[in-house]
Amino acid sequence: MSDLLAARSQMALSLAFHIVFAAIGIGLPALMLISEGLWLKTGDRVYLRLTRAWARGLALFFAVGAVSGTVLSFELGLLWPKFMEVAGPLVGMPFSLEGFAFFTEAIFLGIYLYGWGRISKAAHFAAGVVVAISGAASALFVLAVNGWMNSPKGFIPGDAQSAAVIDPIAAMTNPFWIANTIHMLLAAYVATAFSAATIHAFKLLKSPDREFHRKGLAISATFAAIVALLQPLSGDVSARLVAREQPAKLAAMEAHFETSACAPLRIGGLPNETTGEVRFDLEIPCGLSLLTARDPEAVVVGLNDIPRDEWPPVVPVHVAFQVMVGIGSFLALLGVLVLWRQFRRQPLHTAPRYVMYALVAAGPLAFVAMQAGWVVTEVGRQPWIIYGVMRTVDAVTPMPGLVVPFTAFTLLYLVLTAVVVGLMRRIATFEDDPDLVTPPRELSVPGALDPAATGADRP
Amino acid sequence: MIGLPEIVAGTILAALAFYVLMAGADFGGGVWDLFATGPRAERQRHVIAHAIGPVWEANHVWMIVAIVLLFTGFPSAFAAIMTGLHIPITVMLVGIVLRGSSFVFRKVEAVDEGERSPWQLVFAISSLITPVMIGVVIGTLSTPALEWRDGIIQGGFLRPWLQPFPWAIGGFTLALYAWLAATYLTLESDDEALQGDFRARALASGAAVAVLGGISGALWYTSAVESTQAFLTSGLGLTIFGAGAFSWVGCMLALWSWRLILARAAAVVTALSIMAGWGLAQFPWLVPGSLTLRDAAAPDVTLRLVLWVLGGGSVLLVPAFVYLYVTFKRGVLFPRGESS
Numbered sequence: 067m068s069d070l071l072a073a074r075s076q077m078a079l080s081l082a083f084h085i086v087f088a089a090i091g092i093g094l095p096a097l098m099l100i101s102e103g104l105w106l107k108t109g110d111r112v113y114l115r116l117t118r119a120w121a122r123g124l125a126l127f128f129a130v131g132a133v134s135g136t137v138l139s140f141e142l143g144l145l146w147p148k149f150m151e152v153a154g155p156l157v158g159m160p161f162s163l164e165g166f167a168f169f170t171e172a173i174f175l176g177i178y179l180y181g182w183g184r185i186s187k188a189a190h191f192a193a194g195v196v197v198a199i200s201g202a203a204s205a206l207f208v209l210a211v212n213g214w215m216n217s218p219k220g221f222i223p224g225d226a227q228s229a230a231v232i233d234p235i236a237a238m239t240n241p242f243w244i245a246n247t248i249h250m251l252l253a254a255y256v257a258t259a260f261s262a263a264t265i266h267a268f269k270l271l272k273s274p275d276r277e278f279h280r281k282g283l284a285i286s287a288t289f290a291a292i293v294a295l296l297q298p299l300s301g302d303v304s305a306r307l308v309a310r311e312q313p314a315k316l317a318a319m320e321a322h323f324e325t326s327a328c329a330p331l332r333i334g335g336l337p338n339e340t341t342g343e344v345r346f347d348l349e350i351p352c353g354l355s356l357l358t359a360r361d362p363e364a365v366v367v368g369l370n371d372i373p374r375d376e377w378p379p380v381v382p383v384h385v386a387f388q389v390m391v392g393i394g395s396f397l398a399l400l401g402v403l404v405l406w407r408q409f410r411r412q413p414l415h416t417a418p419r420y421v422m423y424a425l426v427a428a429g430p431l432a433f434v435a436m437q438a439g440w441v442v443t444e445v446g447r448q449p450w451i452i453y454g455v456m457r458t459v460d461a462v463t464p465m466p467g468l469v470v471p472f473t474a475f476t477l478l479y480l481v482l483t484a485v486v487v488g489l490m491r492r493i494a495t496f497e498d499d500p501d502l503v504t505p506p507r508e509l510s511v512p513g514a515l516d517p518a519a520t521g522a523d524r525p
Numbered sequence: 526m527i528g529l530p531e532i533v534a535g536t537i538l539a540a541l542a543f544y545v546l547m548a549g550a551d552f553g554g555g556v557w558d559l560f561a562t563g564p565r566a567e568r569q570r571h572v573i574a575h576a577i578g579p580v581w582e583a584n585h586v587w588m589i590v591a592i593v594l595l596f597t598g599f600p601s602a603f604a605a606i607m608t609g610l611h612i613p614i615t616v617m618l619v620g621i622v623l624r625g626s627s628f629v630f631r632k633v634e635a636v637d638e639g640e641r642s643p644w645q646l647v648f649a650i651s652s653l654i655t656p657v658m659i660g661v662v663i664g665t666l667s668t669p670a671l672e673w674r675d676g677i678i679q680g681g682f683l684r685p686w687l688q689p690f691p692w693a694i695g696g697f698t699l700a701l702y703a704w705l706a707a708t709y710l711t712l713e714s715d716d717e718a719l720q721g722d723f724r725a726r727a728l729a730s731g732a733a734v735a736v737l738g739g740i741s742g743a744l745w746y747t748s749a750v751e752s753t754q755a756f757l758t759s760g761l762g763l764t765i766f767g768a769g770a771f772s773w774v775g776c777m778l779a780l781w782s783w784r785l786i787l788a789r790a791a792a793v794v795t796a797l798s799i800m801a802g803w804g805l806a807q808f809p810w811l812v813p814g815s816l817t818l819r820d821a822a823a824p825d826v827t828l829r830l831v832l833w834v835l836g837g838g839s840v841l842l843v844p845a846f847v848y849l850y851v852t853f854k855r856g857v858l859f860p861r862g863e864s865s
Contacts (some may be wrong), residue, residue, distance in 0.1 A: 122633065128582070128630070129626065129628065129629035130625070132585060133585075133622045133624075134622065135625060136589060137621070137622060140592065140607065140614060140618055141601050142596065142606075143596060143604060143607030145607070147603070147605075147607050147608045147676075149605055150600055150607075151604045153599050153601055154597050156599060156601060158593065158594075158598070159597070159830045162593050162594065162597060162831055162838070163838070164593075165589050165593050165838075166838035166841060166842060167588065169583065169586045169842055169845075170841060172583040172586055173845045173846060173848075173849045176578075176579040176580055176849055176853070177848070177849055177852055177853075179579070180578060180579040181852060184852060185852060212741060219823075234825055286829065296669045336549070339626065448677060453618075459665075463607075463608055463611065464677060464678075468683075471611075471615050474615070478619060482622070482626055487628075489630060491632045491634065491635070493633065
């Protein structure tokens with residue numbers, strides 16, 4: 067394995083691992099707040115138990131997300147020092163803003179998780195709102211950086227005579243910024259909410275009369291359905307931006323080899339990079355022209371008009387895009403079904419078994435779609451690390467033997483994944499844990515100071 | 526002359542100082558989890574977990590702030606440091622991941638009272654290794670060992686940090702974190718026996734701070750002669766050194782006489798003196814011998830924007846941090862009188 071490939075693999079692995087935890091850190095607070103709001107409104111303690119169980123999951127995912135995010139911030143320099151020399155001054159501002167968003171999220175999550183019974187109910191709910199907002203804000207700032215890598219603005223490279231001219235504000239407000247933030251936030255909500263639905267639906271298949279899981283499924287599946295229906299609209303906006311800003315990426319996504327008017331939309335299929343043929347696909351005539359330009363006769367640039375050494379790897383980008391769109395469509399249809407049942411006032415847990423099985427599958431599938439989406443964005447950006455400005459091969463560290471840290475992080479993340487999955491099974495059975503209905507054990511640690519007790523009677 | 530690069534560098538130093546005072550003590554807590562002994566071992570572990578739980582993630586963010594400021598404000602220094610110290614930083618990162626993950630794994634896993642989780646040990650050992658690696662990185666950066674020329678580390682990827690001085694600083698960092706943690710922990714319990722346990726640990730680790738500090742100082746003189754001499758002949762350097770030594774003695778005497786609140790305040794002053802002294806000795810170098818603050822600084826437009834972000838962010842952050850600490854550390858921050 068070459069050092070460049072090892073560096074790319076380690077970065078891909080670290081991102082793929084982190085994005086799951088980051089997405090749950092964004093999505094789960096929304097579910098918790100719905101449930102906690104219902105508890106405050108109705109006084110029904112099932113909602114409280116549900117909130118506490120989800121909060122427990124959030125504690126787990128946020129912690130692993132925080133440390134794996136730390137790894138990424140260092141890896142930018144450990145693996146791509148020459149990229150960071152150029153990018154640091156340009157995208158440092160959104161990264162600094164992200165730092166503050168993360169700070170806020172960590173502080174208020176601490177207050178939320180450990181503050182039960184210690185602060186007022188309203189203050190507790192408000193802390194949850196801050197967690198949800200700052201989590202979404204983190205995504206906004208990180209996506210500003212990613213958007214800049216894909217459509218670098220505010221940057222005129224320097225030469226021997228003059229230093230580079232930079233404009234960090236223009237870099238941050240790049241064309242992809244807002245559109246891709248919305249797409250990622252929706253993806254985080256879709257994947258988290260469907261994953262919660264996965265667990266509750268799975269439990270209901272075994273014991274259908276559990277109120278805890280019925281309410282959990284109702285909240286998570288309804289929320290998931292709404293965001294899953296919004297996601298295709300956001301995807302359309304993002305795809306048209308790709309068509310405008312990164313024609314090579316679009317051509318790879320669609321396996322569009324020949325520039326043509328009335329370009330067909332290829333659904334599925336396996337492209338062959340050397341022959342430029344696509345097999346086993348379903349072609350919709352003029353579909354691609356219609357989608358990207360809203361005009362069936364529009365010309366769409368094909369890979370043949372792009373220099374061969376600027377092609378992204380076509381097969382993974384095309385296949386990943388098909389996977390993402392396929393799963394996204396399935397989830398949107400499932401969303402229609404869920405909302406239709408809500409509209410007809412038919413409880414979800416009485417749905418036919420095939421619907422329940424579909425809900426069980428939806429969570430993992432949604433995460434597969436999210437990973438596929440990032441493959442499209444990042445592999446589709448290749449061979450560039452800064453699109454059109456700096457090649458990935460020119461940014462990699464001179465450090466030899468990069469296969470060693472790649473192997474180490476692979477093993478580390480595999481172990482952590484296995485443990486987190488195991489602990490999730492445990493959390494899903496916490497429904498009957500007395501810990502969830504009484505104050506947490508920490509409050510009664512023998513010998514530990516409890517400010518609530520020692521401070522209350524102070525003059 | 527103090528310009529934008531110096532202000533941003535000062536902010537990085539401040540973030541690192543906060544990291545030492547807050548997150549350092551969280552790592553130190555993990556060390557005392559590893560060395561929890563005696564009849565009250567389990568209760569010591571409970572107090573430690575209780576003290577770290579609500580705050581460690583927020584405390585950890587100081588490191589992210591420092592690293593983001595470094596790559597934004599001084600991108601070429603970031604590139605040089607991440608290239609030259611790739612190996613110790615990677616080990617440090619594995620430690621950070623394992624420490625944070627195992628802490629939360631243990632918490633989620635611990636359902637039955639008295640059941641020991643294997644993650645307990647992972648938590649404790651990674652709490653021990655990570656501070657050593659942080660010290661190795663800082664120690665290497667305090668000497669002219671990296672030799673960054675045209676994107677290449679002349680000193681190689683191993684030799685600069687496989688020297689006695691960085692490892693002495695590694696040990697010193699570990700002792701300092703453990704000492705801070707033990708001094709704080711004396712106030713995290715109202716049980717006198719537990720307070721005594723942590724007081725004894727504070728005294729022992731305080732002695733270790735002095736011994737390892739002395740060794741580090743001697744090795745520093747041999748590996749970075751110029752900066753040592755400059756430091757020891759400047760009035761500011763001697764003042765900072767005096768403040769550190771004086772507060773260390775004060776802390777040990779306060780611990781000895783069970784004046785635990787005073788001891789904690791003195792330990793904080795010692796830690797701040799160490800960080801201030803390091804900053805002064807380092808000035809104006811970021812990578813000694815290769816890159817000064819001014820060499821590595823990003824364009825003014827970036828530095829100015831980042832300072833605006835920091836200013837605006839602090840308006841949000843400071844009240845939030847105060848709220849966090851008042852909610853969970855009220856009994857620790859404002860105890861009722863001296864316990865004796």
